[in-house]
Amino acid sequence: MRRDRRLCLACGLSGLALWPSWSGAAEVLHVVVHAGNPLTVLTQRELVALYTGRTRAFPGGGPARVLDHPRDSPERQAFYLSLTGMDLPRINSYWSRLHFTGQVQPPRTVAGDAAMRAELLHDPTAIGYLTQAPADSGLRVVHQLRLAASPGAQP
Amino acid sequence: MNLGWPRTLSLHGRFVGLVTLVAGVLLVLAALVIHQFTQRHEERNSLAALQGVVSAVEKTAAIGAYAADAVLLQEIVDGLARHPLVGAIVVEGGKGQRLAGGRVPEAAMPPASALGADPLPPVDTRLASPFDMHEQVGRLRVWVDRQSLTQRARQQAQALVVAMAVLVGVVLLVFNQLALRLLSRPMATLAHELETMTPGSYRPLTLAAGHERDEIGTVVRAANALLASQQRALAEVAAMEAQYRQIFDTTSAGIFVLSPEGRLINSNPAVGRLLGADESAMKSLREGHFPHTVFCDPTAWQELVMRASALGETLSADLEVRRFDGSARWVHCLVSVQAEQRPEDRGLVEGVLYDVTQRRRAESQALHRAEHDALTGLKNRNHVEAALAQRLRQAQGNGHSVALLFVDLDGFKAVNDAFGHDAGDAVLVESARRLRGLLRRSSDIAGRLGGDELVLVLDGADAEDPQVAELADRLVERLSMPVRLGDGREACVGASVGIASFPRDAADAACLLRAADAAMYTAKRGGKGRWRRAVAMAAPREVDHAQ
Numbered sequence: 001m002r003r004d005r006r007l008c009l010a011c012g013l014s015g016l017a018l019w020p021s022w023s024g025a026a027e028v029l030h031v032v033v034h035a036g037n038p039l040t041v042l043t044q045r046e047l048v049a050l051y052t053g054r055t056r057a058f059p060g061g062g063p064a065r066v067l068d069h070p071r072d073s074p075e076r077q078a079f080y081l082s083l084t085g086m087d088l089p090r091i092n093s094y095w096s097r098l099h100f101t102g103q104v105q106p107p108r109t110v111a112g113d114a115a116m117r118a119e120l121l122h123d124p125t126a127i128g129y130l131t132q133a134p135a136d137s138g139l140r141v142v143h144q145l146r147l148a149a150s151p152g153a154q155p
Numbered sequence: 156m157n158l159g160w161p162r163t164l165s166l167h168g169r170f171v172g173l174v175t176l177v178a179g180v181l182l183v184l185a186a187l188v189i190h191q192f193t194q195r196h197e198e199r200n201s202l203a204a205l206q207g208v209v210s211a212v213e214k215t216a217a218i219g220a221y222a223a224d225a226v227l228l229q230e231i232v233d234g235l236a237r238h239p240l241v242g243a244i245v246v247e248g249g250k251g252q253r254l255a256g257g258r259v260p261e262a263a264m265p266p267a268s269a270l271g272a273d274p275l276p277p278v279d280t281r282l283a284s285p286f287d288m289h290e291q292v293g294r295l296r297v298w299v300d301r302q303s304l305t306q307r308a309r310q311q312a313q314a315l316v317v318a319m320a321v322l323v324g325v326v327l328l329v330f331n332q333l334a335l336r337l338l339s340r341p342m343a344t345l346a347h348e349l350e351t352m353t354p355g356s357y358r359p360l361t362l363a364a365g366h367e368r369d370e371i372g373t374v375v376r377a378a379n380a381l382l383a384s385q386q387r388a389l390a391e392v393a394a395m396e397a398q399y400r401q402i403f404d405t406t407s408a409g410i411f412v413l414s415p416e417g418r419l420i421n422s423n424p425a426v427g428r429l430l431g432a433d434e435s436a437m438k439s440l441r442e443g444h445f446p447h448t449v450f451c452d453p454t455a456w457q458e459l460v461m462r463a464s465a466l467g468e469t470l471s472a473d474l475e476v477r478r479f480d481g482s483a484r485w486v487h488c489l490v491s492v493q494a495e496q497r498p499e500d501r502g503l504v505e506g507v508l509y510d511v512t513q514r515r516r517a518e519s520q521a522l523h524r525a526e527h528d529a530l531t532g533l534k535n536r537n538h539v540e541a542a543l544a545q546r547l548r549q550a551q552g553n554g555h556s557v558a559l560l561f562v563d564l565d566g567f568k569a570v571n572d573a574f575g576h577d578a579g580d581a582v583l584v585e586s587a588r589r590l591r592g593l594l595r596r597s598s599d600i601a602g603r604l605g606g607d608e609l610v611l612v613l614d615g616a617d618a619e620d621p622q623v624a625e626l627a628d629r630l631v632e633r634l635s636m637p638v639r640l641g642d643g644r645e646a647c648v649g650a651s652v653g654i655a656s657f658p659r660d661a662a663d664a665a666c667l668l669r670a671a672d673a674a675m676y677t678a679k680r681g682g683k684g685r686w687r688r689a690v691a692m693a694a695p696r697e698v699d700h701a702q
Contacts, residue, residue, distance in 0.1 A: 054223070098224055104224055
């Protein structure tokens with residue numbers, strides 16, 4: 001687990017009108033699990049599988065409860081753009097097709113870093129992402145997601 | 156529909172039949188090609204349409220495959236299955252496992268042999284991960300529904316073929332009507348008019364309107380010109396025939412034609428007139444053997460015919476014919492035998508008869524007059540001299556003798572003076588008759604040299620023959636018998652006869668006459684009423700034979 005203030009600064013510096021709430025805050029998003037989770041590191045591919053509902057289990061085998069920021073939040077936009085190269089409307093479209101059958105559940109929505117942190121501390125099977133590196137030892141960063149250089153760019 | 160077909164086996168019927176047949180065959184070939192074409196066309200169209208449909212669901216299907224959402228995939232599959240083109244659908248995951256499917260692929264793909272074509276390949280779409288296009292998360296394969304495709308192709312082909320058949324049918328009908336109107340009907344009319352036309356009944360062919368300048372017009376004009384000229388020629392021939400017929404019927408010459416066997420084939424009225432034959436007689440003449448019935452000497456006729464046939468010329472001869480009333484007539488007969496021309500005419504005998512009875516009669520009368528004494532009917536001097544010379548030539552040739560009895564009537568002048576010349580003539584006529592009664596054979600001659608001098612030529616007799624002496628006796632006796640005159644009176648003359656014979660007494664006719672004349676004078680001097688033989692040659696010795 002690592003704290004990186006520079007990320008926040010960089011986020012603040014490069015903040016744009018699109019992401020006003022944490023403009024200039026960070027250039028890295030931290031994917032975090034409960035410290036009790038045996039998982040220590042996640043590849044980007046495994047992360048995509050978890051967040052697109054392709055799988056519901058961690059690579060180690062344990063069930064995963066995937067947490068997400070609210071639907072139109074800048075955190076979520078930055079996360080998916082960086083993770084998949086897709087903007088939110090496309091991600092939402094993806095989910096709306098899967099919603100239709102009810103077979104695949106989208107991640108549970110948690111509003112804000114604080115609530116996310118609280119959920120993560122509370123649930124050992126949960127996984128989420130934070131704009132700030134967690135300071136407490138109850139959480140573990142398994143993946144650091146570098147923000148896309150130019151927002152809205154397609155992969 | 157009455158198409159007004161011309162009569163059986165017409166050119167039009169054959170033509171239209173053939174055209175229809177060819178059109179039908181072409182239509183069948185076209186139907187086969189169209190069927191193949193529509194099949195291929197439908198296959199291409201179906202694949203393209205399927206491609207479009209599959210493209211529409213590709214993204215969603217990729218998401219379904221990525222998220223392994225069987226329900227979503229099944230929804231997609233069911234949606235696709237509702238499309239009429241779609242036969243079978245299979246969605247496989249990235250590892251080839253079957254995620255969803257619709258219908259049975261085998262049912263969508265009938266055996267290749269049923270269609271004679273390779274089964275259509277499915278529309279095969281690679282499903283890429285929505286988040287990583289390089290990762291293949293599945294495969295969507297959609298097959299075309301062969302049955303419905305084939306059915307649609309067949310329906311299209313049928314519609315095309317039906318449309319084409321209707322078009323061909325309409326074109327054929329129009330074509331038929333045009334051919335009928337422009338060609339067949341005028342031709343049929345023309346053929347009918349020509350067929351019903353008989354020689355002599357000339358009626359110009361009708362030229363249908365609108366055909367003045369085409370081939371039919373040319374044919375009609377040419378035929379009309381030909382018919383007109385033929386009509387003129389026929390009229391000329393008929394006129395000529397009428398003339399000939401007139402000549403044949405009215406000529407005084409009898410014209411007839413006989414078969415080689417001698418049966419009468421044809422004759423003109425003059426033959427009947429010549430033979431005095433009415434209708435029934437002519438009929439019997441036609442049934443019998445003409446030369447045998449008609450000619451007095453059929454052999455002469457037969458020889459004439461044979462000579463004419465052998466020479467190939469027209470020969471003529473005078474022949475005697477028997478009329479039906481029994482009398483005989485002389486005809487001059489020209490005969491020719493046909494040798495050439497048509498075979499059925501070969502050997503026909505053509506004869507022309509002229510009645511020459513009058514001429515023959517006149518000729519014989521003239522001859523008679525030239526040879527005979529008009530009063531007594533005995534041969535005259537000229538004839539006696541000529542005939543005697545002829546007999547002598549004959550006798551010289553065969554060694555016979557000819558005796559000449561020279562007669563002079565005794566007392567004839569007295570009868571003339573006493574009873575007149577008529578009585579003298581009567582005595583001469585009666586004496587001539589008695590003289591003729593003594594002729595023995597046809598070659599003997601009884602003649603009158605003039606006045607009361609009569610001669611008797613006995614062919615083949617010699618003055619010394621006893622028969623001659625006996626005949627001379629009878630001659631003297633007969634002529635001495637009284638002659639009854641027309642008025643009941645009787646005249647009486649006697650006869651002195653001198654006899655000489657060739658070659659005993661003379662070498663030629665003149666000498667013989669002179670010798671007999673001299674012997675007659677000897678008889679006169681001896682007392683008349685007796686005969687004397689000439690004295691042979693140089694030493695005449697007259698023997699008195701007193702009566």
